[in-house]
Amino acid sequence: MRVLLHAVPWLAAIAAYFLMPERLPLLSSIAIAALFTVSLDLIVGYAGVVTLGQAAFFGAGAYTAGLLAQNGWGEPLSGLLAAAAVAAVLGLVTAPLVLRSGALAGLMVTLGLGLMLYEAANKAAAITGGADGLQGVEVWPVLGVFRFDLYGQTAYLYSLAVLFVLFWLAKLIVASPYGLSLRGINGNPRRAPALGVPVKTRLTVAYALAAAYAGVAGALLAQTTAFVSLDALSFQRSADGLLMLVLGGLGSLYGALIGAAAFTLAHHALSEASPIFWQFWLGIALIALALYGRGGLMGLLRKLMPRGAGS
Amino acid sequence: MSGPALQTQGLTRRFGAFTAVDKVSLSVAAGARHALIGPNGAGKTTFVNLLSGAIPATAGSVALLGEDVTAAPQHARVRRGLARTFQVNQLFAELSPREAVVLAVSERAGAGGTWWRPVSSMPALRREADALLDLVRFPIAGRDGRTGSLAYGRQRLLEIALALAMKPRVLLLDEPAAGVPPAESREVLEAVSALPRDVAVLLIEHDMDLVFRFAERITVLAQGAVLADGEPGAIARDPRVKEAYLGTMEIGHG
Helix, strand or coil: CHHHHHHHHHHHHHHHHHHCHHHHHHHHHHHHHHHHHHHHHHHHHHCCCCCCCCHHHHHHHHHHHHHHHHCCCCCHHHHHHHHHHHHHHHHHHHHHHHHHCCHHHHHHHHHHHHHHHHHHHHHCHHHHCHHHCECCCCCCCECCCECCCCCCHHHHHHHHHHHHHHHHHHHHHHHCHHHHHHHHHHHCCCCHHHHCCCHHHHHHHHHHHHHHHHHHHHHHHHHHHCCECHHHHCHHHHHHHHHHHHHHCCCCHHHHHHHHHHHHHHHHHHHHHCCCCHHHHHHHHHHHHHHHCCCHHHHHHHHHCCCCCCC | CCCCCEEEEEEEEEECCEEEEEEEEEEECCCCEEEEECCCCCCHHHHHHHHHCCCCCCEEEEEECCEECCCCCHHHHHHCCEEECCCCCCCCCCCCHHHHHHHHHHHHCCCCCCCCCCHHHCHHHHHHHHHHHHHCCCCHHHCCCCHHHCCHHHHHHHHHHHHHCCCCCEEEEECCCCCCCHHHHHHHHHHHHCCCCCCEEEEECCCHHHHHHHCCEEEEEECCEEEEEECHHHHHHCHHHHHHCCCCCCCCCC
16 A cells, blocks of 8 residues: 555656656656655755855755756756756855754855855856857767657656656655654754754755755756756745645645645746746745645545555 | 762852853762752753763762763763763664664674675564563563654653663763653653662652652752752751742642
């Protein structure tokens, strides 16, 4: 029973591939958004560090992979690794600033770093292409075999496979003693040190790990669309990621998947119906969830499922 | 192990002109059952904070297992074998009691940084956590619930189990019965009397019932200084102690 439940999202993702062959770019964007939301869940949901600047790492990863491919190294997997490494280092360097003071100050620091990186990329047009975006990104076939095709088949399956692997790695990490210590820090940051938990170190590692995840998500976007725009670094992306996380349910990795899928699909459907008005409906959905659905969509699902099945 | 487990010499703490703890010299023997009592404002809490390293001393020294730790920070004292419980519950509301103790055990065992395997694949952690919960008589039924919704007395038991997970040589129990409704206080009392004998316990408590049942030695603090120190019987008969409490509280039961 439990095993079947764990398979549901992945079976649905594969079914979607066959059922909606003309919607593959949308499906890819869901997979990428899901990975970005998982990264936010690690740092916000589990470690309890709130950030408004996660797009900085997404963008750093996107530009890393994009620039590599633009300058003659289009091998996708090593591109992902490079993006993860650059984002992780950026996370390690900025973590002391973010974790130094209270929650609100940390929030402002993440916001400030995000804005700075956006402006820096905008000004460094010679390298990044500035507002025109990074052109001429040429990505080689995945594993030397699977070419990125016009319909987005490879793009989707590649994104899905990366999401699958990193999702289960995240599952392992949150179930480990390290993950338990993050939940402990999140629950009571003043008591944790009395149990011998080195709070600063643990949070710094979590921040860098979440940064690496966001970096890989950004790299996937760059590689599958063969393009990087300033959008990758935008505040809107950070905010959307948080909305997906809250929508799906904080502190539940499945919630991150569900939230990303629901948000992206709703965005798509509602903005086709009325391009400007969709945020109105999003607002209503968020207020309803905040008032009645603590735990987001995942919390609702848990209530609907038979007892003991949804953990 | 012949020397005292915990010893202070002339320990003093001033806050401006006010002397909260005044040249207190106290010796807690290895494996002792020692209680520290005193009327409100006697400086008990400040004294515990000096022992645990939460605040620095103005003068005097603290020695733990024969080693001077006066300058050592809190976590270093924990590592050398000094654990404490907190007067106001400081627990992890969203974790289950079992998860919280597993967390404490894994940190003490140096496994807290392990990220490559799930807790569920490390049965030794869970076994030790369960043994600790057994030790404080924490009922099996409540171990997987939310800590935040536990009865107050149960939270006190968990608090003690978390301190024991540090494998302390000296345990400071800061008012374990405070705020516990009478119906649950027996559970806490039983847990305290079942503490392992190789751990020296310093009990700071208002509840005289608990003190006289538990302690083999009592130190009375008044106005920051040691007023009396001795066996429970002698303390109960001491007229100075009675006077310090101004007759507002009955001392002892014989």
